[in-house]
Amino acid sequence: MSWLLLLLAGLFEVGFTTCLKLSDGFTRLWPTLGFVVFAAISFWLLTRATATIPLGTAYAVWTGIGALGTVIVGIVAFGDPAGTLRMLFLLLLIASIIGLKLVS
Numbered sequence: 807m808s809w810l811l812l813l814l815a816g817l818f819e820v821g822f823t824t825c826l827k828l829s830d831g832f833t834r835l836w837p838t839l840g841f842v843v844f845a846a847i848s849f850w851l852l853t854r855a856t857a858t859i860p861l862g863t864a865y866a867v868w869t870g871i872g873a874l875g876t877v878i879v880g881i882v883a884f885g886d887p888a889g890t891l892r893m894l895f896l897l898l899l900i901a902s903i904i905g906l907k908l909v910s
Contacts, residue, residue, distance in 0.1 A: 816871025
């Protein structure tokens with residue numbers, strides 16, 4: 807159950823980083839409110855997950871999911887570059903997240 811909470815926390819992190827981009831420096835109301843709501847949910851879920859998952863592992867997986875998801879949103883929604891090396895390092899990030907899960 808804690809790993810599911812951690813996965814959800816990472817997905818909500820993607821939500822708050824996307825809202826951060828859309829908020830235009832916190833000058834747009836709805837994306838700013840979305841940022842606050844998604845961030846609060848993400849941190850709450852992360853806190854719940856750390857009840858049984860070691861803190862360092864949980865934090866690394868949470869940031870990894872958030873980073874991976876945010877890069878994907880950036881590429882798909884905002885036209886960020888998707889070069890070969892960037893994709894290679896994303897695959898390494900995915901492998902690292904899976905590795906942390908396997909050794910925990």
